[in-house]
Every structure is written in structure tokens, then in C-alpha cells.
Amino acid sequence: MATTFKFGDLELDLAAYELRRMGRRVKIERIPMDLLILLLERRGDLVTREEIVERLWGKESFLDAENGVNTAVRKVRQALKDSTTRPVFIQTVSGKGYRFCGPIVPSLSLEAVGRPSFGPEPSIQPRILPDPAPDPAPPATFANDRRRAAAEQVAVALPADQERRGAIWRRKLTITAIAAAGSLLLLAIYKSGSFLPKSHLSTPVTLALLPFENLTGDANQEYFADGLTEETIAVLGKVNPDRMIVIARTSTVAYKRRTKTASQIGSELGADYLIEGSVRREGERVRVTVKLIRVRDQSRIWSENYDRFGSGVIQIQDELGNAIARQIQVELLAGDTNQRKQTRILDAYDPYLLGRHFWSQLTPSAISKSIEYYQTAIAKDPSYALAFAGLADAYTILPITSDVRPREMWPLARNAASEAIRLNGSLTEAQAAGGDVDFWLEWDWGRSAERLRRAIQLNPNNALAHGRYAQLLSNSGRHTEAVAEITKAHQLDPFSPITNTLAGQFLLYSGRYPEAIAALDKAFAIDSGFWVAHLTMGAIYERTGKPEAAIQSFEKAYSNSSGNLQALAAKGYVLARSGRRAQAEQIAHGLMETGKSRFVPPTDIALVYAGLGDRESVLQWLEKGYEARDVHMVFLTIDPMWDDFRSDPRFQGLLQRCRFVLAQ
Numbered sequence: 001m002a003t004t005f006k007f008g009d010l011e012l013d014l015a016a017y018e019l020r021r022m023g024r025r026v027k028i029e030r031i032p033m034d035l036l037i038l039l040l041e042r043r044g045d046l047v048t049r050e051e052i053v054e055r056l057w058g059k060e061s062f063l064d065a066e067n068g069v070n071t072a073v074r075k076v077r078q079a080l081k082d083s084t085t086r087p088v089f090i091q092t093v094s095g096k097g098y099r100f101c102g103p104i105v106p107s108l109s110l111e112a113v114g115r116p117s118f119g120p121e122p123s124i125q126p127r128i129l130p131d132p133a134p135d136p137a138p139p140a141t142f143a144n145d146r147r148r149a150a151a152e153q154v155a156v157a158l159p160a161d162q163e164r165r166g167a168i169w170r171r172k173l174t175i176t177a178i179a180a181a182g183s184l185l186l187l188a189i190y191k192s193g194s195f196l197p198k199s200h201l202s203t204p205v206t207l208a209l210l211p212f213e214n215l216t217g218d219a220n221q222e223y224f225a226d227g228l229t230e231e232t233i234a235v236l237g238k239v240n241p242d243r244m245i246v247i248a249r250t251s252t253v254a255y256k257r258r259t260k261t262a263s264q265i266g267s268e269l270g271a272d273y274l275i276e277g278s279v280r281r282e283g284e285r286v287r288v289t290v291k292l293i294r295v296r297d298q299s300r301i302w303s304e305n306y307d308r309f310g311s312g313v314i315q316i317q318d319e320l321g322n323a324i325a326r327q328i329q330v331e332l333l334a335g336d337t338n339q340r341k342q343t344r345i346l347d348a349y350d351p352y353l354l355g356r357h358f359w360s361q362l363t364p365s366a367i368s369k370s371i372e373y374y375q376t377a378i379a380k381d382p383s384y385a386l387a388f389a390g391l392a393d394a395y396t397i398l399p400i401t402s403d404v405r406p407r408e409m410w411p412l413a414r415n416a417a418s419e420a421i422r423l424n425g426s427l428t429e430a431q432a433a434g435g436d437v438d439f440w441l442e443w444d445w446g447r448s449a450e451r452l453r454r455a456i457q458l459n460p461n462n463a464l465a466h467g468r469y470a471q472l473l474s475n476s477g478r479h480t481e482a483v484a485e486i487t488k489a490h491q492l493d494p495f496s497p498i499t500n501t502l503a504g505q506f507l508l509y510s511g512r513y514p515e516a517i518a519a520l521d522k523a524f525a526i527d528s529g530f531w532v533a534h535l536t537m538g539a540i541y542e543r544t545g546k547p548e549a550a551i552q553s554f555e556k557a558y559s560n561s562s563g564n565l566q567a568l569a570a571k572g573y574v575l576a577r578s579g580r581r582a583q584a585e586q587i588a589h590g591l592m593e594t595g596k597s598r599f600v601p602p603t604d605i606a607l608v609y610a611g612l613g614d615r616e617s618v619l620q621w622l623e624k625g626y627e628a629r630d631v632h633m634v635f636l637t638i639d640p641m642w643d644d645f646r647s648d649p650r651f652q653g654l655l656q657r658c659r660f661v662l663a664q
Helices: 030-041 049-057 065-080 145-151 162-172 175-192 219-237 249-255 262-269 310-327 346-359 364-380 385-402 406-423 428-442 445-458 463-475 479-492 497-509 513-526 531-543 547-560 565-577 581-594 602-612 615-628 631-637 640-645 649-658
Strands: 003-007 010-013 018-021 090-093 097-100 105-108 205-209 244-246 273-282 285-294 299-309
Touching: 010 030, 030 049, 030 065, 030 097, 049 065, 049 097, 065 090, 205 219, 205 249, 205 262, 219 244, 219 249, 219 273, 219 310, 219 346, 244 479, 249 262, 262 273, 285 310, 299 310, 346 364, 346 385, 364 385, 385 406, 385 428, 406 428, 428 445, 428 463, 428 631, 445 463, 463 479, 463 497, 463 631, 479 497, 497 513, 497 531, 513 531, 531 547, 531 565, 531 640, 547 565, 565 581, 565 602, 581 602, 602 615, 602 631, 602 640, 615 631, 615 640, 615 649, 631 649
Parallel strands: 205 244, 205 273
Antiparallel strands: 003 010, 003 105, 010 018, 090 097, 273 285, 285 299
């Protein structure tokens, strides 16, 4: 539908979000346009200055409302060519507000009934950024050249049967009924923000949101800027995944204190558009400034300031997602942008962001802090599904990275994930958290696969969900599918150390050693000390007959992880296999001695005995691993270090009791 309001020689087309004079578009900015729409909605009635401020900027805005309203009214009058002394359309009610006083004719273009055709959105005129002439851009390693060409093809496709449907509508409805119902419906939809231009690109547009700059002057507020970045990326990822690929934060964080041009960053990330922004926070008052840059010509095509107070801060990421989609002409999917259901309680939102901040560091102390902050967020808002999902992730990862007792974390992680799903089953983070618990702790790989596939369906831009599903596929022996899935994660998160490391791990398990080394080299280029990458590289060296190099890699993994025992056990395995049995036995005894004062994964001790060829000790310790719910048991299905035991009926029976599902 394309309802228009005609007054004088002007018409306002709500569907196209366009003001026209005698058929020609009138240039008018967003705020004045929204004010004009408000006045038309309330035509003949007084609209107070307070109502204008609430509609245009929010009830809790702390901008200079007096000047803001005056400027908006002045720009409306300029667009309408209306006089302040003898107004035809906009009347000032001194000390009160404004009234639309001109005669208008709401009408409906019957030609457009049933036709989803929308005009262009108003936008700030493109302006070339004053960047220096860029150096020759590096090769776009992860770029898709077809995306750039497609990014310029923004066209609206009309259904072939539109005229037939329009005729049916005309026969069934009277003009009066359509006009009345259509006017009310269009106004309601406009208010909800769901009337957006449609794009029909042959391939998706790729967008990268660079880390928001913290202008607060307080380093302790860095988490807020980082959290807002991550939350906005999450919202953008759900806008329309078929039409817009959103690069994950772990890849864009490399440009936090950027010195490169937009062209260079876009080339390296394979992005068509970049978003830059800053955050200034003073207590509960926040100002966010954003600008959208087209990489192709480095032109700024849109910018905006958002001033919010109190709980209004929390909704900024949703506003940004909608606004950016409009500017690059990507259609929002109805209802999807509201499914994350962020809390409306600022006292819960702040600790949630802190929880995300510390969880991403993946150290034992930082993960423990993240648990405390998630618990605080939940105490403030018991219906906070995102916080429950984050809490489940924290409980699940502790046994993997920090050698915490799995049986202690298992019920905590299970309950947190179940609550997140109960509160909001349409939340990709909740489904991904549940799938992770099922894989590492529940050992229910069938349900894990269902939940992880659901998480990806809810947000195909969720790189973490793709990575977790790839892990499940790999451990199930489905190597080709695992590599394909981790490739999708890599496209979304090309500069993530863990994504590149997992790619190396899955290629290792499929016997593709040169490719595995190439993937790990990318991880080292991003973070030379990443301990999981050193652990995986050591395994490759062991498989390719380089025991000394393997031992060195395992020692680096042990040192860089602050003593992860899996790395020490792997070193013991290689020592034993290379004939240094006494040193390997010393490591095994050392692990058992350590186990008297803290939890030691039984699979670590079993691995050293596997290198020593002590079959009975291996199976005894693996039984203890089963009883302890050792998370490293999940690698029994696929890790080549266990190959010598796969034909043993007792080993096979153990896998069956664990309910690990292998590909046929």
C-alpha cells in the first residue's frame, strides 16, 4: 500500500518515506520528516513540545530539547515553504507547542494495492572522507569480489501478478474502506519501524562494525564500548542473514585503535560497508555517534547521534540495526529484530556486558569473574535469557580450559542453559549454549546437533554456533561437513584465533596436514601465543614424525595456558613414543600426585599411559574419566593418539556407554 497525504501542492508518501511537491521529491532530513508525520497524525490537535521530544528522541533524552525542537520545526517549514507570520500548514501555539492547521486529503494509490514497491529512504548526501590517498590495498584474502559488484545492484523486484491482485482488491473493497483502514495501518506500521525499503541483491552485502571508541576518558568503561559493539553486531546479524553478512567482533577488534583507511580495512575483512562509532558515558547518560561508510569509494553515506538516559541506553543497538538496514537498503525480516529481548533494566544490562567482557578472555580468573557478573545480572532481572545463556557458556568452558571438575559444572551449566531456552527459545545464544552443554557435558550429541542447527537457523551470522556445530561434526567423524561448517565460521570471523585453530584441528583429524598447518599459521599471525594453536600444532608434528618439534609446541602450550594439563600429558605421550619412557613415567606420576590436591582430568593420565603402551592402565583411567564426566573424553572418537585402542572391545564399549555417535 502507498498511502499519501496531500496538502496544497505537496504530498507525503509514508510507504516511501518521501515528501514530494508536484511529483518531485523534496529534500528533508529524518528528524524534521518524523516531526511532520507526527503533526499530520495529530492534524488539527495541539502537539506539545514535550510530546515532540518524546516521539523524536525518547522520553529520557538529555539533549538540548529547546533548540532541537526549534530546529526541527524550522526545517519542516523550510521544506513546506511555510511562513512563520502567516502559516498555512504549521501553526505555533505560544508556550505550548504546534498544530498542523492546513487541509489534507489522505488517499490511497489503488495502483499500488498488493504491490510491495517502496521508494528510496532519505539519507545524508554522500561525502568523500578526507582520508589520505590509500596505499595499494593488500589482497582481499577473505573478500568475495562478486559481493562488491552486487552491492551496487539495489533494485526492487515487482511480483509478476501484481496487477491481477490489484484488480481483485479493487473489486472487493470500496475506496472509502481501503483509505480508512489503510491510513490507520500504515501509521501503526510506520511507528513500529517495519516499513523499510526492499533490496534484491544477487549476493549478500558484507558489513563490518568496527569497535566503538570509548570517549568517556575512563579505561574502566572500555567494557561498555566493547559490549555495545558486540550487542549491536548480534542485532545486525539477525536483520536479514540472506542479504547481509555481518563480520564477528573477534575479527573487527583488531582495528580497535585503527590507523588504516576504510579501503584497507574493507579489503582485509572482505566488507562492502564499515560502521565507525564512539561512545561517551556519564553515569546513566550515554551518547553514541555512528557513521556508515561505503568501502568502494570511502564515502560516508549516513551518520547519526543517539542520546539516551537510563534504560533507553539498552535499546540503542536495536535502533542502530534498523537504521543501518534502511541505509544500505536491506529488508528487515518481520519480528526478527525483537527476538533477542534484551533486558530493560540498566542495573542488569551493565553486569551482563561485564560478564561478556571477562568471558571472552578465557582465563580461569576471568571466567570466574564473568560468572559473578552474570549472576548479578540475573539477580536484577530473573527473566534475562541472554544472561542465563552467558552463564551456561561460562560453566561449560571452565572444565575445558581450566581443569575444573566437570561434575560440579555439569548441573550448573545444564540448568542455566535450560532456563535460557525456557525464557526465550528463539534466542540463538540460548540454543547455542544448550547445544554446547549437550556436547561437552551431557554427551547427548543428537540433541546437541538439533540445538546448534536451530541456533544457526535463528542467526546464520552466529560464527560461534557454526564453530560449535563444526566441532560436533568433526568429533562424529563427519570430516567433510566439519570443514565446510568451520569455513562458514571463518567467513564470518576471519581473524579469530580459535576459529583458525579449530580449522587446523579438523583438518588434522581428517589427515590433511599441510592444510592444517596453513590454518594454524593464520592463527599464529593473529596471536603468536595462542596456546590451543600450539597444542594442535604439536599434534600435527607428532603425526608427521617430528617428536622434538611436537614437544616444543606442547611446552609452549603448557606455558602460555598457565599450566593446562592436557598440554603436559601430550608431551608425556610423545616422550614415551620416542623412547624416553622414564621422563614419560615421571609426568604420569606427577599428574597423579597433583590429583591429590586438585582435579586432574583422568584422560590426561590415560594419554601418557597410551604412549607407554600400558593398555590396562589406559582403560582403567578412561573408566575414571567416564565416572568424572571428563570433557576430554569427547576426543576418544577421533584423536589419532587413541588409534591403537579402537579395535579393543572394551574401548568400543566405553564409547557406546558415553553415547558418542560416530558416522557410519
